[in-house]
Amino acid sequence: MTLTLLAAGGATIPDIIVFAVSAAVIIMGAFGVVTSRNPVHAALSLVMTLFGVAVLFIEQDANFLAAVQVIVYAGAIVVLFLFVIMFLGVDRRENIEAEPLVGQRPLALIFVGVAVASLVALLVSSHWVTGAHGVVGPINGSVNPGSPGAPSGEVAQLGKQLFTTYLFAFEATAALLVIAVVGAVVLARRERRDLEKPSVESPDDEPSSDSSEKEVLR
Amino acid sequence: MPLFALVGFLVLLAFGRRIGDPVAGWIGTLAIAGSFVAACITFAGLSHLPSGAREFTQTYFTWISVGGLHVNAAILIDPLSMTMAMFVTGVSMLIHLYSIGYMKKDRDYSKFFVYLNLFVFSMLILVLANNLLLTFVGWEGVGVCSYWLVSFWFERDSAASAGKKAFIYNRVGDVGFLLAMFLVFSKVGTLNYLSVFANRHVLAGGTATAVMLLLFLAATGKSAQIPLFNWLPDAMEGPTPVSALIHAATMVTAGVYLLCRMNEVLALTPDAMWVIAIVGGVTAFVAATIASAQQDIKKVLAFSTVSQIGYMVLAVGSGAYIAAIFLMVCHAFYKGLLFLGAGSVIHGLEDEQDLKRMGRLRKWLPWTYATFLVAWLSIAGVPPFSGFWSKGDVLTNVYAKSPALWALGVVTAVLTGYYMSRLFFLAFYGKDRWKDPVPGGAAHHSPHESPWVMRLPLVILAVFSALAGAFDLPWVHHYDFASWLAPVFAHSLYLDHEGTVAQWVLATIDAVMAFVGIGVAWHLWKSKVNRPELERKFLINVWYWDDFYDTVIGRPSQSLARFCAGVVDARVIDGAVNGAASLVRATGSQARRLQSGYVRNYALGIAFGTAAIVVFVLSRTWW
């Protein structure tokens, strides 16, 4: 379906092939993240997904975004993930075979499947304002795109957007980052007497159920 | 005017406990006296104006302005509301004074005055309000105060349950008030009395009948008429000044006031007027028969109150609003006096209320005796006391409406003379039976007369009971009660068209009937104490009215409750779960399982919701 869209937007055969391959990579990676038993494998699957997305960016001529995607996400963030996982120990494996909740998995499959299928069905039959090839590309010749060394049109455009239309969003992001750091510090800092006992427990260890007696439903 | 009462209430609420006995009582009394003086000044100001201009709306602030509903906190001052305000504050002041003595040494002395002041405040709001909603606030206010005061001695089981009974009966009536209010608002778009009256043509026909019957339902609750009358006798569990103030003089007349206030709408609907008149007449008669067989002095007076209010309602139903208000004022004086006198007797005999254990009290309680005598003659309708004039006024008007109802009224008048005389003779004549020892209890000490703070109100009320008739003597038509009130009822006043001769004949019949009643009672009860043939079980038990309710409504719901308690027991429902929730537990264990505590399970809920909405949207775009 998206193929038809791409074709409608003037996509060529190589475009379509690149899209199909990277889309498959992305989806495989995403499945890998949630199904891997080993957390390291899960993190590496995430890298795969991020790379696939970067390829899609390139295909859309969003080179700068692709670079940022690889450098920041695949490079920095996932590496950080791996550090943390290594610190905590790689040998811990989650047992995801046993599912105590009756019907959880089939229902989850059904609901998510229905939701995704319906969404796709909606998107197929729709009119897209953005995303077609004609819309992307150098923006009204603000900077000379062809000349080497000059900032690409995309970067200039991003910068301009960031400081005009999305200026406030940019500033608000600062607040978001501050609060994230403060929150992380608050949660990570342990008072001395807290060290004796673990403070945060896994939610699945002791679910608080709605009933007065705490029963684990099987 | 209501401000004084409010201030009194607030001061007592804040400092009452610290001030205590008896200063708190004096503060309460002074506050009400302030209200009374304010009422008098307003009255004087009003009476100087020409009769057409005696109508003011004093707006304080916009109270509610939500959507289409605009309600101001405003008072309407006109002859009707001023009359009410004057006698409410006046009688209240005297009863406050009386209570200072009566409630002495009670544990919750200051609390009592807190309630009383709040009551007077609410009553003034009720009377002075310029719109139905504000009236309703006062209406509820007096209801709540009445509930608190009836169950003032809540340690007594009977007091607690009497309070409950009064409350529930009033609730039933309130439903009528609310529905009437909604109906008026939906038709006219305002709740303001004057605007409603100005647009009353909108209500003409069935709506007016519905509105008035609903309001009448409210009035039967508050004013203790059939079918909601039998909370009032039980309400006698409250302290006697409360019975005098709330359940005789003021609150119970609120229903009559409401009907009079709405007279312009009432005039649109002859059907409703007939219903009101008949209910009033029947209530007057039934209550009088019951009163003639009761033993408890306060119960006799309570049924007598029901009967007298029946007269007022009958008058309203006959279109004789002025007569109704006139009777209301006179009744407030003499019934208040009767209750206070009864209180004095009870006080003197150390809480003895049984008539059969009184007797010959005239020797011991001379003041009480003298004032009671005046009240007795007045309520019995002996000329020239006020009761004669006011009741005569009502009956004359009723005669013009329907001779049948008039006949019922006259029979009731005989009964009134009879039961009041019975009470009077049993209490103040005969042998001093209070000396007899009772099985299981000792004989009483010699009764003692009450302190002056209790006697003074008795005397003042006695003077008014005797002379209040002068407000509306038939041959003075210039500067009197009728012409004072007439502008309020200008659009709907029924003009009595009986000739002077007919009026005199009717009045004579009234007087004769009063003497007949008294004579019969004199003959029967002067020396005898027990006459079982005249005290039928049927009458003692209030025509089995309570049993009727109990069988029809009370018992089924009780057995339902018992069924629920027995079958749906604690074993089935583990704990603080009520009926509706048990359904959830029994049928919906799935619902509980959903709330399992697992995050992935909750995420499933989100997925479900998303899927459902997306599918819905999809279905819309496709079809």
Add this chain to the structure above:
Amino acid sequence: MRVALLIASASLHGGIAMPHIAYLAILPEIVMLGGAILLLAVASLVRSALNVTVITVSTLVISLASLAAALWQFFDVQSHGAYTTLDHAVVLDGFSVLVTVLVASAMALTALVGDGYQRREGLAGPEFNVLAMVSATGAMLMGEANDLVIVFLGLEILSIALYVLAAFNRRRAESGEAALKYFLLGGFSSAIFVYGIALTYGATGTTNLTQIADFLAKNVVVSDGLLLAGLTLLLVGFAFKVAAVPFHMWTPDVYQGSPTPITGFMSAVAKAAGFAALIRVFVSSFGVLRVDWQPIIYALAVVTLLVGAVLALIQTDIKRMLAYSSINHAGFVLLGLEAAGALGKVGARGVSSALYYLFAYTFMAIGSFAIVSVLGGRGDAAHEISNYKGLGKRQPFLALAFAVLLLSQAGAPFTTGFWAKLQVVAAAVDANSVPLAVIAMVSAAVAAFFYLRVVLLMYSPKKFVSDQEGDRLENLDASGDAVASTSAREPLWSGSGRQTALVNELNATLLLESSPETIEVPDEREGDVVNVPVLAVVAIGICIAVTVGFGVFPAPLADFAHKASLLFMP
């Protein structure tokens, strides 16, 4: 922030025109966020730890300054009308001012309640208040956002701070559990929300709310599946935040686990902000699509109203009960939103009724949770409903305050709760959603049970514990009194014809309640009189004053909400 701006304008001044900034429009946020960060900085720079009093006082000053700024905004909007600024990213109108006022007041009240809590639980440091203030900033942003990106950022700022706050008391295992649940599910719903933004952008080519509205006004979208998909996913994100069924399941666990003052803050502010953004996005941007989204809101409102009311009945923990009650309240606000979908005046009335409801709910919720917090005792654990038995004897004023707040939540006349319910129901009736209004009334009637249950329990005498048959029957009578006194303030609109039936049913309820398993309370707790911190009393007092004051004189607040909806700039 300022520095970044300067650099930006210095390096690029030739190329681009910086958007004009009306600082007044974002003044409350600047005050709140700046104050929070300043407080954090000062606290980490001074040698000795700041004591709780200093932190509370500075938080109060900051919140009140923010509130004052919001009021200044109000007068500005009234005289100059609504406007957008920062290249249309932010809008200043009556609507946003109301949300800001609400959030700033909620913050001040939370600081008052939190003071006693922090002392009791021995939590040092300014982070508690700082996080709350940043969270409040996020809520304000959501209220005045005119761009989906800003809505999302506000949502995230609000939520991330709340995740941390939920876990703040790390001595309680439930606290951590609640936070983790909230975090995971919040992340899930945020992802859906962002996808919704992306799809909306795909369909309209912009994320700006005004431009979306313009686009939809100018173009007739023939196959609008993409747009509807975006709208749906946005709705899911919002519905999670405001705890509408079936996106509500986190609510009871998180409310129960979080520190109680934070629960109050969360229930009031997160809900208000979520609804504010939801209303703005749906009514102003997607107004054209009302035929598509109105039925969804309708269905959500129905299930939210019913599930919230029914599940609240079976709770034994007061915080869980209030959580379900908050879900029920969300259903009522949805009622207003549903009406807001109507055209013209009726729609404006729907908006104003929803705003009024949120305002009323804020004070009821914070007040209620303040009392729960005070009564929670050390460790914030004593939240069994049975602990409230006999509270009327032990702590009459606290019990009275709680009774008033609960009755207001039940919709008793002469409280804001009554007017709020009246307005949304009236709005729904005006919008021709009569069945919905009827369901709302039914749910309110059901809800009245669980509020009254607590009230009755507080005023029930001690002998109630007994489980002997004879005593039970006696209780039937004794309890009837309490019933009568409470049903005095029965909701008018719920059809007073039920009242005698209600009395009977409640009697039956009480019979059941007197069964020993639930009512049995350890004797030592029976006598416990909790020490009530002064500042908490002030907070509770303010909540009561607002609830009853504006309940008796609803005009000013109704006016405020009405003006806000009139000045609502699409």
